[in-house]
Amino acid sequence: MTEILSNSLFFGVGISVGTYILGTIIKKKIDFFLFNPLLLAITMTIATLLITGIEYSEYNNGAKYLSYLLTPATVALAIPLYEQVTILKKNLSAILIGIASGVITSGLSIFAMALLFGLGHTEYVTLLPKSITTAIGIGLSQELDGYVAITVSAIMMTGLFGNIAGGLLCRLLGIKNPIAKGIAIGTASHVMGTSKAMELGKVEGAMSSLSVAVAGCMTVGAAILFQQLI
Amino acid sequence: MKYIKQFEIILAISLIGELLNRLIPLPIPASIYGMTILFTALCTGIVKLSAVKETGHFLIQIMPMMFIPATVSLLESWSIMQNFLIAIIVISLVSTIIVLFASGHATQIIINLKKKEKKQ
Numbered sequence: 391m392t393e394i395l396s397n398s399l400f401f402g403v404g405i406s407v408g409t410y411i412l413g414t415i416i417k418k419k420i421d422f423f424l425f426n427p428l429l430l431a432i433t434m435t436i437a438t439l440l441i442t443g444i445e446y447s448e449y450n451n452g453a454k455y456l457s458y459l460l461t462p463a464t465v466a467l468a469i470p471l472y473e474q475v476t477i478l479k480k481n482l483s484a485i486l487i488g489i490a491s492g493v494i495t496s497g498l499s500i501f502a503m504a505l506l507f508g509l510g511h512t513e514y515v516t517l518l519p520k521s522i523t524t525a526i527g528i529g530l531s532q533e534l535d536g537y538v539a540i541t542v543s544a545i546m547m548t549g550l551f552g553n554i555a556g557g558l559l560c561r562l563l564g565i566k567n568p569i570a571k572g573i574a575i576g577t578a579s580h581v582m583g584t585s586k587a588m589e590l591g592k593v594e595g596a597m598s599s600l601s602v603a604v605a606g607c608m609t610v611g612a613a614i615l616f617q618q619l620i
Numbered sequence: 621m622k623y624i625k626q627f628e629i630i631l632a633i634s635l636i637g638e639l640l641n642r643l644i645p646l647p648i649p650a651s652i653y654g655m656t657i658l659f660t661a662l663c664t665g666i667v668k669l670s671a672v673k674e675t676g677h678f679l680i681q682i683m684p685m686m687f688i689p690a691t692v693s694l695l696e697s698w699s700i701m702q703n704f705l706i707a708i709i710v711i712s713l714v715s716t717i718i719v720l721f722a723s724g725h726a727t728q729i730i731i732n733l734k735k736k737e738k739k740q
Contacts, residue, residue, distance in 0.1 A: 402689070406685065406688040406689060406692075407685060409688075410684070410685045410688065427684065428684045428685075428687060428688070428691075431685070431688050432688055432691045432692060435688060435692050436692055436694075436695050439692070439695065440695075446692065446693060446695055446696045449689075449692065450689055450692075450693070453688070453689035453692070454689060456685060456686050456688065456689050457686060457689045457690055459679065459682075459686050460651070460683075460686045460687075461634045461637070461638075461649075461650055461651045461654065462627075462630045462631055462634045462654075462679055463679040463680060463682075463683045463686060464651035464652070464654070464655055465630055465633050465634050465637065465651055465654035465655050465657075465658050466630055466658070466672070466675075466676035466677075466679045466680055467655055467680065468654075468655045468656075468657075468658035468659035468662060469658070469662070469669070469672060469673060469676040469677065469680075470677075470680065471655075471659055472658075472659055472662040472663065472669065473669070475663065481727075481731060481734075483730065484726075484727050484730035484731045484734065485727060487726055487727070487730055488723045488724070488726040488727030488728075488730070489723060490726075491722045491723050491726035492719045492720075492722055492723030492726075494722075495715075495718050495719055495722040495723075496715055496718075496719045499711075499714065499715040499718045499719070500711055500715050503707075503710065503711045503714065503715065504707075504711070507704070507706075507707040507710075507711070509704065509707060513704055513707070517708065517711055517712075520711070520712055520715070521715070521716065521719055523649070523651070523652070524690060525649030525650070525651055525652070526647060526648060526649055526652065528647075529646075529647025529648070529649065530647050532647070533647055537700065539696075539697040539700060540697060540700065540701055540708065542690065542693065542697070543693075543694050543697045543701060543708065544708055544711070544712050546687075546690060546691045546693075546694060547694075547708070547709065547712040547713070548712045548713075548715075548716050549687065549691075550687075550691060551712065551713055551716050552716060552720075553684070556720070559717060559720050560720070560724060563717075563720065563721050563724065563725075564725075565720075565721075565724035565725065565728060566728070567727070567728045567731055567732075569727060569731060570724045570725070570727040570728035570731065571724065573723050573724060573727045574719075574720045574721070574723045574724030574727070575720065577719055577720070577723040578716045578717075578719040578720035578723065579716055579720075581683070581687075582684075582687055585680070585683045585684045585687075588680060588681075588683075595680075599655070601723070602652075603652050603655055603656065606648070606652060607648065607652070610646070610647055610648070
């Protein structure tokens with residue numbers, strides 16, 4: 391059975407989409423914040439792989455076609471952004487300063503906690519790209535000579551956290567303005583947070599998309615300076 | 621047919637993004653070049669909103685699913701992370717909260733300041 395499944399091209403996609411659908415059903419039935427469709431799908435997929443003993447690489451044989459759609463989907467984020475272009479123009483300075491504040495505090499907080507945990511240079515630079523989108527994060531981690539696989543993991547944890555708790559955190563921390571919410575979620579938790587921001591509202595989604603691109607590029611510049619600290 | 625045309629436009633822009641990523645020696649991915657190109661094209665009217673809208677929104681709607689394979693790869697990197705797993709988890713979560721707070725409030729403060737300025 392395991393052998394048949396691991397050679398299958400549609401197993402990876404099937405299990406990912408299937409668990410995601412199951413996740414949305416569970417979320418609808420039980421409204422508990424940890425019951426996030428993405429988190430549920432990931433947990434169920436990992437559990438399935440562990441139980442059946444199917445290797446990640448075999449799973450990814452089929453699942454990679456889902457990842458393949460990520461580039462066109464990110465390109466498409468320009469559409470909601472364009473639909474909100476008047477808001478963007480009107481609040482340009484607030485938006486840029488907001489994103490820049492996020493990028494700087496990201497570097498500073500990672501630096502402070504790296505000191506606290508006694509991390510070395512390589513571990514420290516590995517975590518610097520954690521708030522930005524994976525594709526930029528991978529490139530940056532390579533550039534800084536970090537552990538790329540760990541950078542990807544930290545990016546995923548950050549994104550998943552933003553996807554689960556982004557809305558809740560904004561409420562708890564007193565971020566009420568929809569533009570500010572979008573900027574906060576996008577700057578802190580990149581595209582994964584953005585897909586959550588899209589659910590909060592059109593303005594939130596558009597501003598979050600913008601933050602992914604701008605924060606990603608700003609982080610590349612900031613990381614060059616931050617890497618010298620440890 | 622309409623949706624296929626829309627998808628093709630988005631794919632073509634992704635392709636241009638990919639080419640730029642290979643030509644320009646910066647760690648900026650194809651998707652960010654593509655997003656910038658599509659945004660510029662929409663603003664200048666080179667691409668009409670109606671030429672990409674439905675397929676674009678569909679792709680965005682199903683986007684969360686696309687993160688599943690990459691996140692499941694945590695399973696593989698678990699063993700190399702063991703030495704500083706707690707540090708990674710704590711730093712990831714705490715700094716996300718700090719960044720969210722800082723960027724959100726900075727934006728909010730400036731928007732409110734501008735509103736006040738206009739009133740005066």
